[in-house]
Amino acid sequence: MKRTIKDIDVENKKVLLRLDFNVPMNTKTGNITDLTRIMESLATINYLCEHKAKVIICSHLGRPNGTRDEKYSLAPVASALKKLVKNRVSFASDTIGEDAKSKINAMESGDILVLENLRFDRREEENDEEFSKELASLADIYVNDAFGTCHRKHASTYGVASLLPNAIGFLISKELKVMSKILSNPDRPLVAVLGGAKIKDKIPVIENLLDKADTILIGGGMAYTFIKALGGSVGKSLVDEEKIDMAREFIKKAKTSKAELVLPLDNICNVDFDSKLKPKRFPSMEIDENYMGLDIGPKTVKLFKSYIKKAGTVVWNGPMGVFENPMYARGTNKIAKYVAKTKGFSFVGGGDSASAVVKSGYGKRIDHLSTGGGASLMFLEGKTLPGVDVISDLEEEK
Numbered sequence: 001m002k003r004t005i006k007d008i009d010v011e012n013k014k015v016l017l018r019l020d021f022n023v024p025m026n027t028k029t030g031n032i033t034d035l036t037r038i039m040e041s042l043a044t045i046n047y048l049c050e051h052k053a054k055v056i057i058c059s060h061l062g063r064p065n066g067t068r069d070e071k072y073s074l075a076p077v078a079s080a081l082k083k084l085v086k087n088r089v090s091f092a093s094d095t096i097g098e099d100a101k102s103k104i105n106a107m108e109s110g111d112i113l114v115l116e117n118l119r120f121d122r123r124e125e126e127n128d129e130e131f132s133k134e135l136a137s138l139a140d141i142y143v144n145d146a147f148g149t150c151h152r153k154h155a156s157t158y159g160v161a162s163l164l165p166n167a168i169g170f171l172i173s174k175e176l177k178v179m180s181k182i183l184s185n186p187d188r189p190l191v192a193v194l195g196g197a198k199i200k201d202k203i204p205v206i207e208n209l210l211d212k213a214d215t216i217l218i219g220g221g222m223a224y225t226f227i228k229a230l231g232g233s234v235g236k237s238l239v240d241e242e243k244i245d246m247a248r249e250f251i252k253k254a255k256t257s258k259a260e261l262v263l264p265l266d267n268i269c270n271v272d273f274d275s276k277l278k279p280k281r282f283p284s285m286e287i288d289e290n291y292m293g294l295d296i297g298p299k300t301v302k303l304f305k306s307y308i309k310k311a312g313t314v315v316w317n318g319p320m321g322v323f324e325n326p327m328y329a330r331g332t333n334k335i336a337k338y339v340a341k342t343k344g345f346s347f348v349g350g351g352d353s354a355s356a357v358v359k360s361g362y363g364k365r366i367d368h369l370s371t372g373g374g375a376s377l378m379f380l381e382g383k384t385l386p387g388v389d390v391i392s393d394l395e396e397e398k
Contacts, residue, residue: 001394002176003167005044005143010053012109016139016164017048018156020146020371021059021077021114030071032080037148040371042084044145044169045112049087052109056139057081058095058118058156059146066122078114087112095121096134104138124155132159145169148372150387157387166391171371176388178347178368179379187312187345188214192259193304193335195220196318196352199243204381205317206250210257215311217262217304219296219320219331223284226251226263232285235269236292262307266297268321268328279327295321296331308338317349317377319356333360340365349376 019041024033032038048055062072078091089112092100103113118124123131132155136142142164144150149157150172168176182190192213194202199222209216218226224237229247254261264284269291270277281297282288296304308314316339320331333356339346340362348357348366351373357363370376375385 002173002388002391003394004173005047005167005169007394008141008165008167010048010051010141013053013141014056014104014107014139015048015053015141015143016056016058016135016160017044017169018142018144018146018149019044019057019059020148021057021074022061022148023077025061025071025076027071030076032076035080035084037371038077038080038084040171041145041169044143044171045081045085047170048143049085049110049112053141054104054107054109055087055112056104056107056115057112058115058135060119060124060149060156061117062119064117064119066119066125068120072117072119074114074117081112081114085112089114092116096131096138100138118154118156125152127153127155127159129159131155132163135160136163139164142166143169144387144391145171146387147172147175147370147375149375150372150385151375151378153386158390161387161390168388168391172388175370175372175376179370179376182313182315182347183208183212183380183382186212189307189311190313190315191215191217191307191311191344193217193219193308193314193316193339194318195222195320195332197221197238199225199240199247201377202318203243203246204383205377208380208382210250210253210259210261213259213315215260215262215307216254217307219264219300219304219335220318221293222318223264223296224293227284230263230285233287233289234293235282235287235289236272237267237269237287238292262303264296264300265303266299267293268295268297268331269293270327273322273325293321294325295323295328301331301334304335305338308335308342311342311344313345313347314339314342315347315349315380316357317353317380319352323352323356323359329360332356336360336362349373349380351377
């Protein structure tokens with residue numbers, strides 16, 4: 001068990017708090033379009049303030065590629081945070097420079113300081129030792145509550161953690177608790193719904209879940225590699241030619257493993273993504289050579305529903321089609337509806353899956369909507385998250 005903020009004394013201490021404030025922004029207005037990630041961090045921020053810590057928040061925003069770019073400034077995030085907490089919030093125009101240091105020196109217990117974008121310094125993503133030391137010099141204690149970046153071995157998620165007394169916040173603690181139960185002791189049947197464009201992104205997940213899940217439902221672009229592996233005609237659909245043999249191996253392994261592997265029965269297709277022609281439905285094994293699969297069809301939706309409805313636990317990662325286009329969003333929206341309405345425990349991984357379920361209007365009915373796309377995917381693969389692994393175990397303090 002990892003040490004949490006409840007296990008450390010933060011009173012009058014400077015706490016470097018790594019959060020995921022990589023919020024979506026309107027590039028034209030500079031306004032934040034979704035406050036979810038900020039709202040998710042409030043429990044940890046408020047706890048630290050209530051326990052009289054000096055809270056120094058660090059985060060990244062976007063991909064400025066190691067140079068200062070004002071459109072990726074965290075200043076709007078600091079402004080938004082001011083409206084959500086009762087404590088004093090200020091903003092530093094740099095991360096480890098004079099402005100940050102002078103404002104940290106002026107902090108009183110319960111104050112909050114938001115540092116400028118970590119990724120304005122290229123050394124952040126390089127996990128640079130010197131940058132880690134400079135970050136560590138700002139504080140007495142390090143707390144990580146940025147689950148969405150725990151799969152990254154960066155200076156602010158890994159390097160600095162080894163230099164200071166450390167702990168995880170409430171958000172990461174909740175994510176780990178939920179995901180650990182799913183993988184070790186889920187309410188059964190455990191049904192995994194896997195989608196997305198590329199099979200290579202989900203190979204480790206499928207490998208790990210074949211012996212843990214009861215059913216694995218395969219949708220999205222990755223399904224066509226499996227269908228071709230079975231000898232089906234997939235037309236111009238997305239296929240990873242290098243992974244066909246692996247898909248064939250998964251199909252073979254599923255026959256003797258715990259999990260049943262279920263593929264689409266039909267697909268909604270068109271000649272290309274931008275076509276204005278009316279989409280056509282084809283059986284999954286018989287897609288016309290001039291068409292490509294862009295969504296799961298109604299028979300598949302009905303089939304998947306039958307498994308989801310009976311599930312004790314549902315894990316969903318990856319959309320069922322090109323949901324960004326309304327013509328090919330029906331499958332994803334239907335699955336979102338069924339996952340939200342299942343009597344079992346529902347878990348949706350971050351990234352496109354979270355975006356899809358929120359866009360469908362069913363986001364608030366999901367039992368656990370993960371804040372981390374890459375992190376949740378790595379956890380489902382059965383791998384260790386660097387940003388969590390580096391945090392001290394509670395037993396070490398006994």
